[in-house]
Amino acid sequence: MSADKFSRRRLLQLALRLPLFAAAAPLITACSRSGTNCADPDLLTTSEIQLRKTLEYVELAPDRPENCVNCEFFTSETDTASGCGHCELFNGAVSAGGYCTSWANS
């Protein structure tokens, strides 16, 4: 009987936590996108990948004051929580914390 009571209690505890996990899922997704993979590499063309390599683009440049977010070519998306924006040079998504050698002060 004791084990049965424990099982019900444990099941109830887990059931109460489910809404919390569901509510946190979008936040976790946004956080995981903020530093990396704003542009899905599988969706980029060969020339887009080459341009990013040529300009030494990185998704996260934490040690630099120059980042995509303060670059002339960067425009943020409406969903700023994603940490992603649009680069005019790449004509595609980049990370706000990213950097490339074509950075220009905005």
Ligand code: SF4
């Ligand atoms: S030009 Fe480079 S630094 Fe500027 S937004 Fe595009 S990728 Fe970022």
